[in-house]
Every structure is written in C-alpha cells, then in structure tokens.
Amino acid sequence: MNTAKKIVLAEDNSIFSLLLKFKLEKEGYKLLIAVNGKEAIELIEEHNPDMILTDIMMPFVSGLEVINHVRNKLSSSTPIVVFSSAGQEEMILNAFNLGATDFMNKPFTPNELIMRTKRLFC
Template identity: 40%
Template sequence: MIILAADDQPIVLKSLTHILNEVGFVVHGSNNGQSAIDIFNDKNPDLVIMDIHMPIMTGFEVIDYIRNVKKSKIPIIIMSGIKDDATILKAFNLGADDYIEKPMGLNQVVLRIKKLLKLPADFGKSLV
C-alpha cells in the first residue's frame, strides 16, 4: 500500500515516514503542495496524509485538486496543528475523510489509516 505524506516540517515528515515504513506501508514524502500533486500523479497512492499550511500550494488546494480535478475518491487525512472549527469544517467540506490534530500519537495515525483503507487490525508489523 502506497501513502503520500505531505508536511513542511521535516521532523514530522521523517517521523511519520519512519513509522509507516515500519508498519509495512510504502511512503512517498513531500514538503510542499506542488510536489505532493506531482507525487500523487506519479505514484497513484492508496491514501494521502496532508498538512494544511505548506509552501507553494496549501493542503486545501491539494485536496481540491485531488477531488475536483482528478475526481479521485482516495482517502485523505488532514494532519494539522490548526484546531479551529472553521478550518476543520473547510477540510471536511473540501473532501477530507479524517482530521488529526498535531501533536499526534503515531499509533493513532496508523490505526486511522488502517480503518480508512479497511485493512485488518493485524496488517503489517505491530507498533507495540
């Protein structure tokens, strides 16, 4: 299973990529919205994890591209430090399937990914 993870904070992207690789996912990382779109088009991921505030294009613009230009129904998880209701509602209205507030527990992220992808609980390696 291929995951596109996009976040402009290198430590977040590195941690997320490491844990998802450990579980058994193939992760392609991006640190800006435009490269996230390029990776989406090139790698055809099974799921996208997206931050909202990123350089070049925002996470909102990337969601809009995936949903309205590509007409993709791929699961999208927003992972952001923004906690206000208006931002969360905008993400869902644009087509996000889940919203995880930073800081987040990596085990929680893995569980939510498995749920969205309808994977068995015992998929991949255990984190505990």
C-alpha cells in the same frame, strides 16, 4: 504477491515527516514524502497513491488546495487524512467540505495515525 499500500505524505516539518515515514514503513506501507503541496500534487499524479496524508498549512500550495485538486481535478476518491496544529474550526470544516476523509489535530502520536490508516484500509 501483496504489494505495499502507497501513501503520499505532505508535511513541511522534516523531523515529523521522518518519524511518520519510519513508523508507517515499519507497518508495511510505502511512503512518498512531499515538503509542500506542489510536490504533493506531483507525487499524487505520478504515483496514484492508496492514501494521502497532508498538513493544511504548507508553502506554495496548501493542504486544502491539495484536497480540492484530488477531488475536483483528478476526480479521485482516495482517502485523504488532513492534519493541522491550527485547529481552527472553519479550516477543519473547509477540509471536510472539500472532501477530506479524516482530520487529526497536531500534535498526534504516530500510533494514532497508524490505527486510523489501518481503519481506512479495511
């Protein structure tokens, strides 16, 4: 039996989260939603997801801290796609230096995210 790939989504915009959840679940993925980086780390540790999607700018713990935790504390190579509306080059480079797999500027379309997700699971 083919089980759905688990994705942790860390996004503090609830409307955007619900849109992504709807689109990704329609494609057969199981989404676990965190509204901040602290919740994301808890979900990651509990569920060992196949992919992590995280905004950079979030309350309590940033997306950069999530990447750092996954790569250094958990020693995980789980694909991490980071997104941000900030678009600051330094922040993007920091994300990649910490171990992000991909970066998307907000706003982006759910279909673009689905294509990138499928590509990472190939």
